[in-house]
Amino acid sequence: xxxxxxxxxxxxxxxxxxxxxxxxxxxxxxxxxxxxxxxxxxxxxxxxxxxxxxxxxxxxxxxxxxxxxxxxxxxxxxxxxxxxxxxxxxxxx
Amino acid sequence: xxxxxxxxxxxxxxxxxxxxxxxxxxxxxxxxxxxxxxxxxxxxxxxxxxxxxxxxxxxxxxxxxxxxxxxxxxxxxxxxxxxxxxxxxxxxxxxxxxxxxxxxxxxxxxxxxxxxxxxxxxxxxxxxxxxxxxxxxxxxxxxxxxxxxxxxxxxxxxxxxxxxxxxxxxxxxxxxxxxxxxxxxxxxxxxxxxxxxxxxxxxxxxxxxxxxxxxxxxxxxxxxxx
Numbered sequence: 020x021x022x023x024x025x026x027x028x029x030x031x032x033x034x035x036x037x038x039x040x041x042x043x044x045x046x047x048x049x050x051x052x053x054x055x056x057x058x059x060x061x062x063x064x065x066x067x068x069x070x071x072x073x074x075x076x077x078x079x080x081x082x083x084x085x086x087x088x089x090x091x092x093x094x095x096x097x098x099x100x101x102x103x104x105x106x107x108x109x110x111x112x
Numbered sequence: 113x114x115x116x117x118x119x120x121x122x123x124x125x126x127x128x129x130x131x132x133x134x135x136x137x138x139x140x141x142x143x144x145x146x147x148x149x150x151x152x153x154x155x156x157x158x159x160x161x162x163x164x165x166x167x168x169x170x171x172x173x174x175x176x177x178x179x180x181x182x183x184x185x186x187x188x189x190x191x192x193x194x195x196x197x198x199x200x201x202x203x204x205x206x207x208x209x210x211x212x213x214x215x216x217x218x219x220x221x222x223x224x225x226x227x228x229x230x231x232x233x234x235x236x237x238x239x240x241x242x243x244x245x246x247x248x249x250x251x252x253x254x255x256x257x258x259x260x261x262x263x264x265x266x267x268x269x270x271x272x273x274x275x276x277x278x279x280x281x282x283x284x285x286x287x288x289x290x291x292x293x294x295x296x297x298x299x300x301x302x303x304x305x306x307x308x309x310x311x312x313x314x315x316x317x318x319x320x321x322x323x324x325x326x327x328x329x330x331x332x333x334x335x336x337x338x
Contacts, residue, residue, distance in 0.1 A: 029173075
């Protein structure tokens with residue numbers, strides 16, 4: 020699976036405004052419910068925003084086996100996709 | 113905006129003495145001030161908007177493309193805002209006027225001239241003496257002063273700055289009517305008929321006092337002319 024942030028999503032990284040704010044704030048325009056992503060959720064979002072493969076990169080960053088990361092992240096990523104905050108595409112073979 | 117979950121807190125007519133902005137509230141996004149004109153810009157609001165729009169830039173805010181005024185436009189708007197909040201002493205005036213190059217100041221003055229905003233810019237840049245005798249000079253002197261002016265002072269200055277009978281009658285009506293939006297904000301709930309009547313009753317002595325002061329000043333001036 021590959022993940023992308025749709026153009027209709029407005030988001031900011033808290034650290035762009037306040038040094039110690041490591042959260043990400045995101046909402047689908049114009050009427051979506053704003054969400055706050057904390058900790059590893061915020062980190063995963065920034066990885067996706069950077070265009071990196073989220074499972075592999077998070078596995079590397081957290082020194083965790085990719086299978087475990089994929090399992091931990093699957094519910095979270097599916098929830099974001101359900102809320103319209105992420106586009107999901109099957110990886111080309 | 114109401115369709116998108118915003119509710120009106122103060123209307124244009126009651127937001128400020130300039131009647132320039134409405135405040136709206138969204139339960140998750142907070143407050144926003146929606147402007148229909150900008151205090152200090154005396155050019156017709158639509159014409160002024162066209163001037164700023166014709167020089168707009170695009171900036172990404174929260175990863176969304178947003179049209180914003182040109183850098184000169186942003187400088188001028190912030191300075192006009194500073195002009196009614198302390199004038200030259202306002203931190204924005206210090207940074208954006210005192211800290212600007214001669215070329216940046218000139219471009220800002222040129223834009224102010226196109227928007228008929230020279231007087232308010234003068235209030236932010238300490239040049240109000242260039243506008244002695246202008247009908248609105250006193251108003252901007254008061255707004256840019258380093259103290260909170262009284263309601264009577266503001267009223268007298270607005271009266272002097274307001275041209276024509278119709279506009280002055282409008283001003284009188286606005287001053288006489290209670291600002292129910294602000295009353296609701298102060299109370300923390302929608303003002304009831306009883307709240308409004310109580311506020312009117314409390315206001316009469318205040319008005320009486322301020323009107324008395326203004327009357328005495330007027331009398332002294334008339335006597336002085338004799």
